[in-house]
Structures are given as structure tokens and as C-alpha cells.
Amino acid sequence: MLQILKSYLNFLYHSKNEHGVHSPFVFNLVTKCFYDKQPYPEYAILKNYRKSLLQNKNTIEVTDFGAGSRVFKSNKRAVNKIAQTAGISSKRAELLFRITKYFQPKNILEIGTSLGMATSALSLGNPDAKITTLEGCKNTLNQCQSQLEKFNINNVNCVNTEFSSFLKNLQPTTYNLQLIYFDGNHSKAATLNYFELLLPTVTNETVWIFDDIHWSNDMEAAWEIIQNHPKVTVTIDTFQWGLVFFRTEQKKEHFVIRT
Numbered sequence: 001m002l003q004i005l006k007s008y009l010n011f012l013y014h015s016k017n018e019h020g021v022h023s024p025f026v027f028n029l030v031t032k033c034f035y036d037k038q039p040y041p042e043y044a045i046l047k048n049y050r051k052s053l054l055q056n057k058n059t060i061e062v063t064d065f066g067a068g069s070r071v072f073k074s075n076k077r078a079v080n081k082i083a084q085t086a087g088i089s090s091k092r093a094e095l096l097f098r099i100t101k102y103f104q105p106k107n108i109l110e111i112g113t114s115l116g117m118a119t120s121a122l123s124l125g126n127p128d129a130k131i132t133t134l135e136g137c138k139n140t141l142n143q144c145q146s147q148l149e150k151f152n153i154n155n156v157n158c159v160n161t162e163f164s165s166f167l168k169n170l171q172p173t174t175y176n177l178q179l180i181y182f183d184g185n186h187s188k189a190a191t192l193n194y195f196e197l198l199l200p201t202v203t204n205e206t207v208w209i210f211d212d213i214h215w216s217n218d219m220e221a222a223w224e225i226i227q228n229h230p231k232v233t234v235t236i237d238t239f240q241w242g243l244v245f246f247r248t249e250q251k252k253e254h255f256v257i258r259t
Contacts, residue, residue: 011239015256023119025247025253026234033102034095034238034259042124046093049120049151053083056240060139079115079143085204087117088183088211092240096181100125103207106180110134111163111194111209112184116144116156122181123153128146131156132175134163134184163190167197176200183211188218195226202246213242216228 018030056079059218064075086097100108100122106129113135135141138160145158159166161229163184180201182194191210198208213223223242227235234245237256 003217004214006103007220008239011214011237011256012258015237015239015258021255021257023064023234023250023253023254023255025245025250026236026253026257029102029236030257033098034257036098040097040101042097043094043101045124045151046097046117046121047090049147050083050087050090051118052094052150052151053087053115053117054078054080055110056083056143058143060143062140063137076178082140083115083117086169087112088121093117096121096182097125099207099209100129101180103179103205105129107177108132108179108181109175109177109198110181110183111167112140112182113158114183115140115154116147118181118183119144119148119156120151120153122179123148123155123253127155129155131191132159133157134166135160136160136162136184164193164197167194170197170201171215172201175201178203178205179207181209181211186212186219188222189221191222192225195222199231204215204247204249206246207248208244210244214239 007098018027018035021027021030059076059078060076062077085236096118102128108131110119110122110131110133113133119131119133141158141160148156167259180198210223213219226232226244231246233245233247233250233252235254236243238259
């Protein structure tokens with residue numbers, strides 16, 4: 001916890017808003033997407049999706065393949081408690097919706113479904129997109145699928161799989177991914193493994209979003225390696241997320257932006 005506090009204070013010291021951004025691409029993203037204040041009707045759906053989960057007191061057996069939980073001591077967990085602690089926040093769900101709406105990716109991959117709160121934001125951001133979401137725990141994925149059906153979210157293909165196994169067999173031309181949301185195993189080794197396995201899929205329009213880049217010293221080290229990779233041109237640190245772009249026409253530049 002102390003590490004996260006130190007990282008956040010460092011983030012606040014270095015972060016800027018749109019007035020400190022000189023890249024037209026990033027300036028437009030910040031002003032037209034990050035700071036978009038329109039009251040989208042989809043926000044109500046996201047709110048109701050979350051509310052429904054928070055009212056669900058059913059208990060499931062969770063298989064955790066990732067870096068583990070800092071909250072739960074048992075693998076038997078109530079759905080509403082998972083939603084409270086492991087799911088994307090309301091503010092972040094709305095931002096993920098806006099990012100998806102802004103870029104309009106046709107094919108999306110989500111690594112780490114959980115209960116589908118981020119999945120629903122991706123879907124609502126572009127209902128015409130084809131979304132593939134990966135989850136290692138079958139029971140958690142079953143809850144997500146029921147929830148997606150309840151809210152008539154029909155453009156999502158839920159896959160119960162170990163992440164690396166799926167990504168090793170991924171055919172770049174088959175999936176043609178424009179947006180990838182990384183919210184799976186929050187460890188340095190796993191994050192960098194996913195990064196390397198997915199590099200063959202990148203194009204000039206690719207958007208990658210890494211969750212919890214300041215979750216641990218290991219994750220911060222992984223984020224620094226990603227930033228410095230020769231194929232990466234633009235990165236944006238919003239503290240919770242790290243956004244990565246591969247736009248060859250832009251000089252290599254790193255931004256720290258308050259959202």
C-alpha cells in the first residue's frame with residue numbers, strides 16, 4: 001500500500017491536463033474523449049449492470065490464476081464482494097466506454113473478464129464491434145455470461161482459457177485486433193509475456209490499455225519496459241491505466257495525464 005501511495009504522489013507531481021500536451025493526437029484524445037462531459041445514456045446501463053452485481057449475494061468458487069487477491073483470503077467469494085473489490089470502478093467504466101466510442105475498434109480483445117463490468121463498457125462503446133474476452137475461472141465466466149445476457153449484450157464471445165495458451169495460438173490475421181484491454185495476471189512476467197505474444201497483431205491504429213500499471217514494483221517495471229520498446233511510440237500514464245500506441249508517424253513520447 002505504501003508503494004502505491006508513493007507512486008500516486010509521484011504521478012500527481014508529474015501529471016498534466018490538456019494544457020501540457022503538444023501532440024495533436026494526444027490533445028484531441030484528452031479533450032474530446034478523456035474530458036468529454038456529455039451525459040451519455042449508456043452510463044445508466046453501466047450503472048444498472050454494476051448495481052445488479054452488487055445486489056447478487058450468491059457465492060462462487062473462484063480459481064485465481066493471476067497475481068492473487070489483496071482482499072480475499074478464501075476462494076469462496078460472494079459475487080457482490082467481487083464486484084466491489086475486483087471490478088472496474090464506475091468512473092473507469094465510463095472512461096473505457098468513451099475510449100471505445102472514440103476509436104470505434106471493430107475487433108476487441110479483453111484479457112481478464114471477471115464479472116464483465118469492463119466488458120459491458122467495451123460493448124456499449126461500439127455495439128458493432130466483435131469482442132473476445134478471456135477468463136481463466138469458469139465459475140466467474142458463467143456469472144459474467146448470465147449478466148451479459150440479462151442486459152442484452154450480444155457482441156461478446158466469452159472464452160474460458162489460460163491466457164498464454166490462447167495468445168500463443170492467436171492468428172493475427174484472423175482477429176485483426178484494434179483494441180486490447182489487459183486486465184488479467186498483474187505480474188511483470190505475465191504482462192510482458194502477453195505484450196510479446198500480441199506484438200505481431202499491432203498496426204498503426206492499435207490501442208492497448210494496461211490496467212494497474214502501478215499495482216506493484218513489478219508492474220511498474222513492466223510498464224517501463226513496455227514504454228521503452230522500439231515498436232511503441234506514444235504512451236499515456238493515467239495512473240490506473242497505461243495506454244500504448246504504435247503510430248509510426250509520431251515521435252516517441254510519454255505523457256502523464258490526469259483523468
